[in-house]
Amino acid sequence: MTDDQQQCDAYAESLAELALGILTGRARAATLAHVDSCAHCAEELEQLSRAADAVVSVAPELEPTVGFEVRLFNRMGLGDDPAPVRTIPDVGRRGPLRWVAGAPRWALASAAAVVALLVGLSIGWSIGSPAGTSQAGKPVTTAVLKEHGKAVGSVATYGGATPWMIVTMEDSSADGALTCEVITDNGVAHRIGTFSATYGYAAWDAPLKVAPQDVRTAEVVSSSGTVIATASLS
């Protein structure tokens, strides 16, 4: 065994800890000095560092709490632009479009539970709020979304300066691109937007652009035009 090889072996254990960022003090200084003068160990350290960095990336992607994006953009000062700011309701619970595709089922179930709780609370608010007097952030109407008579999700509409709605689906037959339409009192259907479901799961919200109290029905329509699920908001 050469002297160089012996030296490298002496630092082998420290290289992994250095790559992980947990080596401290004199051991760290000595290992760094060795790496500076040893191409083999420098390459070893680079590879171990790639592996160490990759460990942090294994955490599952999770949908942040509702309103996360609005709060973040406000903190970043991105809410000062006249065009977008008016589109963001002054509600702490609302964010822009959020897809949950790719998230594990347990995470989706958790998200659905949160939404169910919100909807449950909102039913209470609706009972306590006379029609037309709801404040921004409190739901105007809520309803169960049904597919062939079976509950597969929920729909809630919100008022305020910028009315919006949230649609959640779980355990439906829908998969892929979907369109959400609402039908108002006068029989006009308004296309609200498109979203996608993964294995029957989706959580989505968007500006409503019509008065929430005028909405009678919300429909989820497949890309072929078939109405998959309906919620009666009257």
Place this chain on the structure above:
Amino acid sequence: MRIVTDQVNPGAPLGRIPYVGEFSVIDSGSTDEALLAGMALGDQAAAVVFVRRYQRRVFGLAYSMTNDASVAEEVAQEALIRVWRHAPVFDHRRGSVTSWVLTITRNLTIDALRMRRAVPTDPDDFAASAMMSLEHNPEDAVLRGDVSDVVRAALAELPPEQRRAVILAAVYGRTALEISEEEGIPLGTAKTRIRTGLIRLRGAVEHSREIGEER
């Protein structure tokens, strides 16, 4: 007859903040590096796209480490703000954007746990949630160049004690001495578990890179 009014709005022009909540596809597929460069120049649209691209990963990491949604939100917001503020000093030679963002998030989460004297998620639970999100089998992951899935699969193959040691070190920043104390094992055993586990993961990551370079 039903009249359908199409209220879908066109995409916002680059450079101005997109209409939050619009249905247009805002992420046009720019690289992370290009978005950071745009953010460094004050491009609000780049910041919005970047946040939307990373918020689930950042929040997911913080939540997986803390099991606390309010702490995870606080950390995730701070992490993304730091990325936005420090975009001008990002150096791609020192690693990928993803590594940079997740390392910032990890460090902030460790700080938050220490400040609150909170109990972090057990490494076994962290590993279990990571492995539950494994979307492809290992060979598919290698072929797709999906390093996260490659490492998830490699972690699953590690002996449990090595997996714990690697996660405690790589995710929670525990030193070998701290791991030996927490796990009740000799310091030398802790060091061996860390090193052996990391070397196995390295093998999986480098194999994935080699396949990627051959393609």
